[in-house]
């Protein structure tokens with residue numbers, strides 16, 4: 623499932639990889655960032671948020687046209703980029719891509735962002751959709767994180783950001799597989815953080831509420847505190863720079879989702895059943 627892997631150089635004309643030195647820059651910004659699902663939404667906004675001179679971005683996604691456009695915008699901001707047409711479900715291809723990126727220059731930050739969602743379409747969620755969502759949202763995260771962890775441990779440096787969701791706090795009846803997959807990576811990331819901290823590797827769990835993107839553009843119900851992807855990326859960037867264990871936002875939705883998870887199912891289930899369902 624891997625398409626062509628190609629590089630783009632920054633406006634300076636230098637070959638992208640040549641300028642990626644690895645390590646954190648003086649203001650604690652990572653010099654080499656790898657992002658899955660960088661072709662759209664939060665991943666694209668994160669790519670542009672980190673784009674600046676001295677930073678190399680390894681960007682993955684499936685849609686080459688949108689990826690190339692994001693890479694061009696990042697280059698216009700002074701970053702160098704490598705772009706890979708990659709499907710996060712393809713374990714070997716993702717491992718090869720991540721290792722090749724790390725060989726080029728040590729990865730300071732890996733953002734496991736690629737994800738899909740789906741609702742129940744007015745009936746029980748299908749088996750096919752359930753498996754498709756877990757394959758991208760869970761396996762896709764493992765596929766990119768696991769190959770780089772031993773390398774980060776070996777150099778006692780590096781950071782892995784796992785994009786979960788506020789839907790991880792509680793199973794939402796309108797999106798069982800989505801909630802379940804996001805809960806899995808949330809809990810895995812929390813445990814991994816404590817496990818890897820003594821090895822010098824940081825792990826952060828990111829739990830956004832409603833963010834404007836292709837994913838939420840498909841929703842036809844009101845989305846409280848819907849936030850632009852650019853603002854979400856800035857919150858994530860500053861949370862990662864501060865090495866916050868859990869980056870859950872915006873606060874009102876984060877609090878409500880957390881409270882739903884804390885409530886007894888006897889109380890929470892009837893409330894959740896009243897919420898609009900994703901199609």
Ligand SMILES: NC(=O)c1ccc[n+]([C@@H]2O[C@H](COP(=O)([O-])OP(=O)(O)OC[C@H]3O[C@@H](n4cnc5c(N)ncnc54)[C@H](OP(=O)(O)O)[C@@H]3O)[C@@H](O)[C@H]2O)c1
Nearest residue numbers: 659661662663664683684685709710736737832833835836
């Ligand atoms: N938007 C929200 O309200 C919200 C809230 C909480 C969490 N999140 C999470 O944030 C992440 C980004 O979502 P988004 O809102 O930015 O949605 P989006 O605009 O639909 O972006 C999803 C990204 O994931 C990539 N992707 C999907 N399947 C893939 C696959 N099999 N292999 C490689 N890349 C794949 C897409 O790439 P291609 O299009 O190139 O395939 C795209 O770049 C997801 O994990 C999502 O669950 C979103």
